[in-house]
Amino acid sequence: MHIEIPSNLPTNSTLPERKYDVFLSFRGKDTRKNFTGHLYSALDQKGIFTFKDNHRLEKGKVILLELFKAIEESRFALVVFSENYAFSTWCLDELVKIWECMKVMGQIVLPVFYNVSPSDVRNQTGSFEKAFAEHEQNFREDVEKVQRWRVAMTKIANLSGWHLQNREESKIIKGIVDEISCKLGPTFLNTNGNLVGMESRMKQMDPLLGMGLNDVRMLGICGMGGIGKTTFARSVFDKISYQFDGSSFLANVREVSMTQDLVALQQQLISQILIERNINIWDVYGGSIEIRRRLRHKRVLVILDDVDQLEQLQALAGMHDWFGLGSRVIITTRDKHLLVSHGVDNVHMVDELSHEEALQLFCWKAFRKGHPTDGYLELSLQMVSYDAGLPLALEVLGSFLFGRSKAEWKDALDRLKKVPDRTIFDILKISYDGLQELEKKIFLDVACFFKGRDKDEIREILDSCDFHPDIGISVLIDKCIITLSNNSLCMHDLIQYMGREIVRQECPEKPGQRSRLWLSDDIQRLLTKNEGTEAVEGIILDFPAYKELKLNAKSFSRMNSLRLLKIKDASLCQSLQYLSDELRLLNWHGYPLRSLPSNFQHNKLFELNMCYSHIKQLWKGVEHLNQLTIINLSHSTYLTETPDFTGASNLKRLIFDGCTSLSFVHPSIGLLKKLILLNLKDCKQLRSLRAKIEWESLEVLILSGCSKLGKLPEDLGRAVSLKNLDLGGTAISQPPFSIVLLKNLEQLSFHGCKGEPRKFWSSLSSLFRLFSRANPESMGLRKVQFPLILASYHH
Known part of the structure; x- marks a missing residue:
C-alpha cells in the first residue's frame, strides 16, 4: 500500500542547489538485479538524475568520502530496506549520513520495505536482529558506532514510505517515480532571461491543456518566427512532463525533415518515450503504425517543434487514438492553417512581449x-x-x-x-522562403508599399496585377506574416524590415535594378539619372524628401515591367514619350503635362489618380479599359472635357472635384452600371448632364458648386441605389419627376441653390404628393423618408 509523503517536508523551492535528484541506498546482493535495477531505470527514464552505487565515483578518490558527498548533493534519499541490508556496514554508514542530511539540510528521505516488515526494521528484529548482533560482536570497541546505526535505522524506518507486501513491483515503482516527480516539480532552464513573460503565457495555456481531464488533446502554439514558440513549448514541457508515462520533445522538425527523413523522427519519438535505443522502422507508413501500436495505451506528452508540412504531422501524430487517454500533443508552427487542417483541438497564438x-x-x-x-x-x-x-x-x-x-x-x-541583423533576418526569412511565388510578390508589395492600408483597397490593386490576393492574403495571415487589424493589413516591424531587405539585396548598389523602390533618395537617383531597368515593378513615394523632383523623361523608357507608380510634384525636363503598358496604378500628383504619352496602352490600368494635374484630355475616342476602376482628376484645372467611357464599363469611382474648366461630360457616363461614386463638385463651367441614366450601383452623386448646372437628367430616378444627392450651390430649380423613384435616398441637400431653394422644395413636395396619390401602397416608405430629406434642407 502506498504511504503518502508528509506534507511538512521541504519542497524543491526550499532545497539548496544539488547535483543529484536522488541518492539510491540499497544492498546490492538483494535487489541490484531486480527491484532496485528496475527502479533506477524508471527514475532515469523520467529524467530524474539518480546516484546509484559507485559507478559515478571518480577514480582515485576515497570512496566513502565520495559517497557522503553524493548524499549531501542529493535532494532525495531512497533507502531500500531488504533482508540483508543491515549486514552491510557500507549501507549503515550511508544510513547515518542520510539521517544527518535530513536533520541538518532538510533532505527528503523515503524508505522502501522490500520483502521485510517495517516493524522488523524499526525494532531491529528478525534478520536485522541477527545483523546487529554480529556488529556488536565485531565492533566491541566502538559501541557508539553501532548505536548510531540503530538510531538512524529506527528514525528512517518510522518515516512514511512504501511497503511491497507481495504487491506488483511495477506499480510500486510507478508510485515512487510519480511521487518524486511531483515533489521535484518543473525544472526550468534559466530564471534570468529566457522565461520573461512566460508566467502570463502559462496562465493562458493551462485551460487549453486541461490536465485534470482524461481525454487526448492536440494543441497548437502558433506565431511568427522568433516570437518564442519553442521557448514556450520547452517551458510547458518542463512544467508538466513528469505527469506522464513518457514524453518526447522533437525539436526543429522542419530542419530535421530537410536533412534527414521522417523515419528518423519517428524512431526518435518512440525511443524517447519508451527509453529504447534499437527502434527499427523501415518506412514512414510502418513508422506510423509502430507509433500507434506502442503508444496507444500510454499516457504521453509529445512536443512537435517547428512543423511546416502536413505530412510531418500525419507521420508523427496522425490521430488522437494513436495515444493513450490523458495524452497531450503540442505542435509549434508558423502556419495556423496547418493546425486547422490537422484538426487540433485548440490553438494558442503567441503575442509579442509587452x-x-x-x-x-x-x-x-x-x-x-x-x-x-x-x-x-x-x-x-x-x-x-x-x-x-x-x-x-x-x-x-x-x-x-x-x-x-x-x-x-x-x-x-x-x-x-x-540593414537588419543577419541572424534575425535569416530566421524571419524562413517564412518567406516557404511561400509560393505569387504569395512572395504579395508579401513584398505589402512590406514595401501597403503596410497599414485597408485590406479591400489593396486587394483590388493586387487583383489587378493577377496576384490572386484572396487566397494569397489568407495564406500570409495563416503563416503569421501579416495580420489584420480593423481590416488593415499589418505586419511586425521586423517582418517589414526583412521584406525590404530582400528587395535591397536584389542589387545593393544600384536601386534601378531592384523590383521595388520606396525611399526618396533611391527614387530621386533613379528618375533623374535615367537608371531605370526592366527589373523595376513598383515606385511608390508617399513622403518625398524633396519639394520638387525634376525628372528625366527618358527614365521611364526602360521600365517596361512597371506595375505601380506613385510620385508627387515631379516636373519633367522634356515631354514624356513612354509609360509602361503594365501599369495598374498610376498616381502622379501634379502631373505636369497636358496629356499622357500617345503610345501609352491603358488596358491594364486599374487606378488613374492625377490630382492637381495639368491634364487637358485623357484619351480620344473609345479605349478598351476593362480593368479601370478609379479615375481621380480632382483640381485638374486644365481639364475641359471627360473622355468617352464606353470602353471603361467597370468604373466604380469618378472624381472631378475642383475641375473648374470642365464644361463637357461625355454622355457615356450614364452607362456606367457599376459606378458607385460620381463627384463633380465645383465644376463651375458644367452646364448640363446629358446622359441616359443606367446607374444601377450609384450611391453618391455630388454636384454641389456646379453653379451653371440648371437641370438634372430626367431619368435620374433610375439610379435606384442612390443614397446621397448633393445639389448645393447649383442653378437647379426644378427637380425631375423621377426623383420620387429614389427609394433608397437618405440625404438630399440643396443648400445655397441659386434656383431658389423654397421653389425647389415646393416642387419636390408637389411631386411627392402626386406620386403618393398614384401609388398609395408606397406611402409608408415615404412617411419614413420624407423627414430624412427634410432634415437635410437648409435655408
Whole structure:
C-alpha cells in the first residue's frame, strides 16, 4: 500500500542547489538485479538524475568520502530496506549520513520495505536482529558506532514510505517515480532571461491543456518566427512532463525533415518515450503504425517543434487514438492553417512581449540583470522600440551589445535602421522562403508599399496585377506574416524590415535594378539619372524628401515591367514619350503635362489618380479599359472635357472635384452600371448632364458648386441605389419627376441653390404628393423618408 509523503517536508523551492535528484541506498546482493535495477531505470527514464552505487565515483578518490558527498548533493534519499541490508556496514554508514542530511539540510528521505516488515526494521528484529548482533560482536570497541546505526535505522524506518507486501513491483515503482516527480516539480532552464513573460503565457495555456481531464488533446502554439514558440513549448514541457508515462520533445522538425527523413523522427519519438535505443522502422507508413501500436495505451506528452508540412504531422501524430487517454500533443508552427487542417483541438497564438517584458528580457541579455545600467536607459528604450517585442531580436541584439560602449550602441542602432541583423533576418526569412511565388510578390508589395492600408483597397490593386490576393492574403495571415487589424493589413516591424531587405539585396548598389523602390533618395537617383531597368515593378513615394523632383523623361523608357507608380510634384525636363503598358496604378500628383504619352496602352490600368494635374484630355475616342476602376482628376484645372467611357464599363469611382474648366461630360457616363461614386463638385463651367441614366450601383452623386448646372437628367430616378444627392450651390430649380423613384435616398441637400431653394422644395413636395396619390401602397416608405430629406434642407 502506498504511504503518502508528509506534507511538512521541504519542497524543491526550499532545497539548496544539488547535483543529484536522488541518492539510491540499497544492498546490492538483494535487489541490484531486480527491484532496485528496475527502479533506477524508471527514475532515469523520467529524467530524474539518480546516484546509484559507485559507478559515478571518480577514480582515485576515497570512496566513502565520495559517497557522503553524493548524499549531501542529493535532494532525495531512497533507502531500500531488504533482508540483508543491515549486514552491510557500507549501507549503515550511508544510513547515518542520510539521517544527518535530513536533520541538518532538510533532505527528503523515503524508505522502501522490500520483502521485510517495517516493524522488523524499526525494532531491529528478525534478520536485522541477527545483523546487529554480529556488529556488536565485531565492533566491541566502538559501541557508539553501532548505536548510531540503530538510531538512524529506527528514525528512517518510522518515516512514511512504501511497503511491497507481495504487491506488483511495477506499480510500486510507478508510485515512487510519480511521487518524486511531483515533489521535484518543473525544472526550468534559466530564471534570468529566457522565461520573461512566460508566467502570463502559462496562465493562458493551462485551460487549453486541461490536465485534470482524461481525454487526448492536440494543441497548437502558433506565431511568427522568433516570437518564442519553442521557448514556450520547452517551458510547458518542463512544467508538466513528469505527469506522464513518457514524453518526447522533437525539436526543429522542419530542419530535421530537410536533412534527414521522417523515419528518423519517428524512431526518435518512440525511443524517447519508451527509453529504447534499437527502434527499427523501415518506412514512414510502418513508422506510423509502430507509433500507434506502442503508444496507444500510454499516457504521453509529445512536443512537435517547428512543423511546416502536413505530412510531418500525419507521420508523427496522425490521430488522437494513436495515444493513450490523458495524452497531450503540442505542435509549434508558423502556419495556423496547418493546425486547422490537422484538426487540433485548440490553438494558442503567441503575442509579442509587452513593453515592460521586452525591456526586461533585453536587459538580461545586454547587462546580465533585469534593468539598464546607468546612462543606458534611453539607448535601451530605442533598441526595445526597434525590436517591437520580438524575443529573438531582443536576445540577439542584447547579447551583441553586452559590454559595448555607448558610441558602439548608437552606431549599431543606426546600422540596424538600414540593414537588419543577419541572424534575425535569416530566421524571419524562413517564412518567406516557404511561400509560393505569387504569395512572395504579395508579401513584398505589402512590406514595401501597403503596410497599414485597408485590406479591400489593396486587394483590388493586387487583383489587378493577377496576384490572386484572396487566397494569397489568407495564406500570409495563416503563416503569421501579416495580420489584420480593423481590416488593415499589418505586419511586425521586423517582418517589414526583412521584406525590404530582400528587395535591397536584389542589387545593393544600384536601386534601378531592384523590383521595388520606396525611399526618396533611391527614387530621386533613379528618375533623374535615367537608371531605370526592366527589373523595376513598383515606385511608390508617399513622403518625398524633396519639394520638387525634376525628372528625366527618358527614365521611364526602360521600365517596361512597371506595375505601380506613385510620385508627387515631379516636373519633367522634356515631354514624356513612354509609360509602361503594365501599369495598374498610376498616381502622379501634379502631373505636369497636358496629356499622357500617345503610345501609352491603358488596358491594364486599374487606378488613374492625377490630382492637381495639368491634364487637358485623357484619351480620344473609345479605349478598351476593362480593368479601370478609379479615375481621380480632382483640381485638374486644365481639364475641359471627360473622355468617352464606353470602353471603361467597370468604373466604380469618378472624381472631378475642383475641375473648374470642365464644361463637357461625355454622355457615356450614364452607362456606367457599376459606378458607385460620381463627384463633380465645383465644376463651375458644367452646364448640363446629358446622359441616359443606367446607374444601377450609384450611391453618391455630388454636384454641389456646379453653379451653371440648371437641370438634372430626367431619368435620374433610375439610379435606384442612390443614397446621397448633393445639389448645393447649383442653378437647379426644378427637380425631375423621377426623383420620387429614389427609394433608397437618405440625404438630399440643396443648400445655397441659386434656383431658389423654397421653389425647389415646393416642387419636390408637389411631386411627392402626386406620386403618393398614384401609388398609395408606397406611402409608408415615404412617411419614413420624407423627414430624412427634410432634415437635410437648409435655408
